[in-house]
Amino acid sequence: MLDALLEGLKGLLDPAAILHALKGGLIQLLDVKMLAIMALAMIFIERVLPRSRPEQPIIREKFWLDATFLYFNRILIWWGMLALVALSGVLVSVLVPLSVHGAVRAQPLWLQAIEATLVAELLYYSLHRLIHVVPFLWRFHAVHHSIQAMDWLAAYRVHPLEQVLTKGLPLAALVGFGFSPGAVAVYGAVFFWVSVFNHCNIRVPLGPIRWIIATPQFHHWHHANDPVAYNTNYAGILPIFDVIFRTAMLPGDRMPDAYGISDPVPSSYLGALRWPFWNGAPK
Ligand SMILES: [Zn+2]
Numbered sequence: 506m507l508d509a510l511l512e513g514l515k516g517l518l519d520p521a522a523i524l525h526a527l528k529g530g531l532i533q534l535l536d537v538k539m540l541a542i543m544a545l546a547m548i549f550i551e552r553v554l555p556r557s558r559p560e561q562p563i564i565r566e567k568f569w570l571d572a573t574f575l576y577f578n579r580i581l582i583w584w585g586m587l588a589l590v591a592l593s594g595v596l597v598s599v600l601v602p603l604s605v606h607g608a609v610r611a612q613p614l615w616l617q618a619i620e621a622t623l624v625a626e627l628l629y630y631s632l633h634r635l636i637h638v639v640p641f642l643w644r645f646h647a648v649h650h651s652i653q654a655m656d657w658l659a660a661y662r663v664h665p666l667e668q669v670l671t672k673g674l675p676l677a678a679l680v681g682f683g684f685s686p687g688a689v690a691v692y693g694a695v696f697f698w699v700s701v702f703n704h705c706n707i708r709v710p711l712g713p714i715r716w717i718i719a720t721p722q723f724h725h726w727h728h729a730n731d732p733v734a735y736n737t738n739y740a741g742i743l744p745i746f747d748v749i750f751r752t753a754m755l756p757g758d759r760m761p762d763a764y765g766i767s768d769p770v771p772s773s774y775l776g777a778l779r780w781p782f783w784n785g786a787p788k
């Protein structure tokens with residue numbers, strides 16, 4: 506077991522691989538095509554569907570602050586996730602027998618994608634709940650919950666370290682269990698689009714479907730500045746985990762009246778990044 510671990514760690518220290526990952530991050534920073542496409546797609550969705558807050562303009566308060574988060578966080582999250590997925594991927598791979606990897610990979614892609622989503626969602630739910638209840642971790646997550654205007658861009662006001670933890674660990678577990686890259690990519694893509702869509706300033710009553718897949722209403726309540734809604738709706742894609750663990754909150758078709766928290770998260774990018782280390786206070 507130790508040999509396999511050392512072999513994996515040696516691979517992680519390969520200078521060519523490290524350089525490739527660093528370059529990948531920098532290329533992302535320069536490439537704004539994907540950002541522009543996503544922004545246009547989300548603004549289009551917010552214009553054609555009924556809005557939760559019709560009076561809220563596209564360029565709302567703190568729009569440029571959140572655009573700064575969107576632009577610069579990408580590179581930090583990319584590098585952090587790569588390091589975490591590589592490190593924990595090696596660890597889990599060592600702990601999980603090769604026969605399990607073989608059995609997982611032998612399954613059809615669609616079945617792997619469903620299993621990968623269930624495994625990753627359970628982990629995401631647990632980590633998300635953890636960062637709400639552990640005061641030190643909450644400081645990092647409070648940056649995201651400091652949003653007072655919900656829209657697609659609000660999804661990006663996040664502390665990069667929190668993202669590396671809550672999104673990197675589920676991905677690392679999938680890699681460690683041996684899920685094929687295709688299955689991991691399906692989960693990653695669904696999570697990405699659902700989480701951006703769920704912050705959108707839209708109101709789409711979906712009836713019973715809202716219990717099957719997370720909707721804007723589901724995630725807006727997670728951000729509600731309302732004691733009744735605190736510590737609810739942790740799931741990223743599947744509300745079933747909130748139902749099982751009794752943290753679901755979906756009051757009819759109602760949307761929250763206000764969003765945000767009382768923690769004094771600074772209104773600047775660098776200030777918010779520094780804040781959890783020195784000035785954070787638990788929720
Ligand atoms: Zn949260």
Ligand SMILES: [Zn+2]
Pocket residue numbers: 649660704724728
């Ligand atoms: Zn959110």
